[in-house]
Amino acid sequence: MPLVDPVTMSSTVSSTMTKTSKAQSPVGKPNEPAQLHPVYLNSTAASKAARHVFPVALAGLFLAAFNHLVVDPVSVMWTSLPVVTTLQLLYAFFCLPVAGSGSGKNRKHRPGEKKKGGDGAGPNFVIASLLSLLLSLNMTPILHLTMILFGAPLLTHLSHTFLCAAHLSILTCFPLVYVHGLEPGAWASVAGFRAPLDETFGGLLGGLLGAWLGAVPIPLDWDREWQKWPVTILTGIYAGYVLGRVLGGSLLFGKRF
Secondary structure (H helix, E strand, O other): OOOOOHHHHHHHHHHHHHHHHHHHOOOOOOOOOOOOOOOOOOOOHHHHHHHHHHHHHHHHHHHHHHHHHHHOHHHHHHHHHHHHHHHHHHHHHHHOOOOOHHHHHHOOOOOOOOOOHHHHHOOOHHHHHHHHHHHHHOOHHHHHHHHHHOOOOOOOOHHHHHHHHHHHHHHHHHHHHHHHOOOHHHHHHHHOOOOOOOHHHHHHHHHHHHHHHHOOOOOOOOOOHHHOOOHHHHHHHHHHHHHHHHHHOOOOOOOOO
C-alpha cells in the first residue's frame, strides 16, 4: 500500500471542502435587507395637478404671513399650524400612496386565484393619516431638543422653539410616516441617509438643511427685526422643504448619496 504524503492529503481534503462549501452556498445574500425604492406618487390626474399646487400653496402661505411672523412669531406659528397640517393631509390624500398599499396594488394574482377585498380597498386613509399625524407630532419634543443641542435658547423662547419644531415635524416627518408606516428597514435607510430621493425624503433633507442654514443670519450684526429667533430658522425650513420636495420628485428622483 503506497504511503500518502500528509501535506498532499491535507491540501486535497481542504480543496474538497472548499468546493463543497461553494456548491452549497446560495448565490445571493438572503439575510441582506431589501433595498428601499423611491416613492412614486399616485398616477391620477388630480395627483399630477396637486403635486404642483401644494408647494406653491405652502410658499404663498408663508410669504403672506412673513411680516406678521416677524412681529409675533408665536401667534403666527400657532394659528398657521392647523392650515399647514390641512395642506399636508390633502397632499397625502391626493398624491401619496399610503403605507401597505403597494403590495396589494402591484402583486399579480395567480390564475384562478380570487382577489381579496383588502387588495382593492387598501388601508383606510382616515386611520392612516391620523396615526401618521400623531406619530409625527410625537417627534416634536425630539426635534425641540435637537434644536437646543444645535444652539437654540435653552431657558427662554421655549414656545418659539417648540412651535418651530412642530412645523418641521408636520412638513418633513408626516409624509414619510404616511408612506412608510413603521417599517424598520425603511426607517433604517432614512435615518442612515441611504434612502433614494423622492418627494418625501427630499422634503426631509431640504427641511433639515434649510433649518441649519437658517441659523446663519441670526448672529450677524445687521440689526434687522427678522433676525430674531426663530424667524430665519422657520424661513429656512419652508424654503428648504419646498425646494427639496420639488427636486426630489423631479430632477433628483431615485438618486442616492
